[in-house]
Amino acid sequence: MDFEIALNNLGDKIKNTQDKILTEEATKTSYILPFLNVLGYDVFDPTVVVPEFTADIGRKKNEKVDYAIMVKDKPLILIEAKTHTETLDRHKTQLERYFTVTESKFAVLTNGIEYRFYSDLEKPNVMDKGPFLTIDLLNLKDRDFKELEKFKSENFNVENILSMAGRKKYVNGVKSILREEMKEPSEDFIRIFASKLINKHLRQQVIEEFRGYVKQAMNETITDLVNDKINALKDKLNNENNIENENIEEQIEETKDNGIVTTDEELEGYFIVKSIFAEKIDLNRIAQRDTKSYFGILLDDNNRKWLVRLHFNYSNKYLEIRTGDKESEKYLLDSLNDIYKYKDGIINTLNVVGEGLN
Missing domain, CATH: 3.30.920 (Metal Transport, Frataxin; Chain A)
Structure with missing residues (x-):
């Protein structure tokens, strides 16, 4: 089955069954295990997907993470699962502890809908504070499929994923900064534009004046980009429909003699x-x-x-x-x-x- 189709089908299933899935176990069975299956992991093979994986932490024995995905007999991906109705922000600490005491290179925190992927890019064997990749199965983007492809069992390569994770970390960081600057441009950000457009000392009055210019310019730029994308899509659809109509008209002419x-x-x-x-x-x-x-x-x-x-x-x-x-x-x-x-x-x-x- 096509990977993208399978993920989209799982997203559709979630949309149609959310009100019927009421427990963590139901979330695991109905959403999380099918997700792992789409990635190519045999969820029925306990040597591949290990449920209730033991991760002893200091004096605490028999601490268990919900799933560990084994690659060459090593638990390289740990998965902590929560009910699909829960937000994930307050559940990361537990996964951090598991990550530190195992050989895992990746950790996933999920409620069956949102998947947050972590690694140890900043400090070896210490889970990063923020995820390098976040996937929402109810709002999948084209780039999500490409990133998830790297986690498929047949493609799994630690170095390739870490390379992608490093890029994503900085891309996500830049996006976060841009979002904040769009909400409220900082003085340093404003100075970048003002210094290129005027040849006088940038007093505070000038900075405040340019603050409005920068906000308006960014809003208009985003609007223009969105409109360009929509218009390009409309043109493409119109062209496809015109070609389709021409083909159908030709077929109609060909069949007239057949009654x-x-x-x-x-x-x-x-x-x-x-x-x-x-x-x-x-x-x-x-x-x-x-x-x-x-x-x-x-x-x-x-x-x-x-x-x-x-x-x-x-x-x-x-x-x-x-x-x-x-x-x-x-x-x-x-x-x-x-x-x-x-x-x-x-x-x-x-x-x-x-x-x-x-």
Whole structure:
């Protein structure tokens, strides 16, 4: 299964089940162990993922951390787990103690939704005060997938991860400083700009005057960058839709001689279904073929991988969703918007044809 799809699916599962997961054990079973499984660790092999790993601390014996991930028989990743409803800020001290008395190089504090990754970049065998990487499964970013790839069992390399951790530490530090400067620019920060723009002594009155200029300039710059990104995305989507429409028009012309007429409603239904698949798969893989009996929506333009069929050639309109190798379910549609009601079933067709999204 594709790594990104698996993580996104886990995030969706969390969104849909948060109100049903009420204990720490349930959080571990439903969220944390599946996360480790996505990273490629066999959670059923006690030589790989060790639950209740013993980490004796001084005179305290049999102190246990929730999980240790073993790499070449060494506990290189310690994981302290909390209930998904808990914030993590007040639970770091316990993990710090475990980290110091083991051979681990990485420590993870998690509530099943947020994962904070720590190492000992500042002082050997002493866990850093701040995480070098924070992952929120309910708000995954493109860069998160790239960083987590390094923690997959097949990719695990201590030096590579420490190199990434060192970079992330300073990048996160710069981002933190920038956030603070954006909220309230410091005098040193203001002087950087004022000294480049005026040729007079920077008295306090000038500094205060430039404080407003700097805040406004930063706000406008951020707004412009965001707008540029949105406009670029709109242009890309418009271009893709234009190409898609041109291809469909060509196919309609080709099928006219066969007595097949592709209607506007079928095309609208196709685009609705395609927008649903957009969450899970590259849209270039979703294709359509119209027939006299139905409008078919396929994976990889392969008839054996049909996903959804639109039966719009009758007075009543039906949506047919594939549920098995030779099984399907039909649903009566009062309007095309009713297609959205069957979003989960539509997405699950990818599992049916072997994409393995679960």
